[in-house]
Amino acid sequence: MVVLKKVGVMQLAKVNAIIMSIIGFIIGLIAVVISLTSGIFIPDQSSFLLIGTILVSIILPVIIYGILGFLIGMIIGFLYNTIANKIGGIELEFSK
Numbered sequence: 001m002v003v004l005k006k007v008g009v010m011q012l013a014k015v016n017a018i019i020m021s022i023i024g025f026i027i028g029l030i031a032v033v034i035s036l037t038s039g040i041f042i043p044d045q046s047s048f049l050l051i052g053t054i055l056v057s058i059i060l061p062v063i064i065y066g067i068l069g070f071l072i073g074m075i076i077g078f079l080y081n082t083i084a085n086k087i088g089g090i091e092l093e094f095s096k
Helices: 009-037 047-087
Strands: 002-004 090-092
Touching: 009 047
Parallel strands: none
Antiparallel strands: 002 090
């Protein structure tokens, strides 16, 4: 068994930001599909408005989830390092 005593806070934050950005993209796509299929968009709306709404629905969640994922990753990394220092880290077992 190997004990994970410390994690790289910034690396954890970056990885978490990327994972959360991907989740934000998926949620944005789902929101666009739901809005397009539920009739929220009126057929006579301009295509510019439609494209803008779709882009905002996809891009905004990616940015927001990415930023929040980064901040949460930093907090989790800091808390893990603090707690692991006091009570010990997670035990890992690797096999060949």
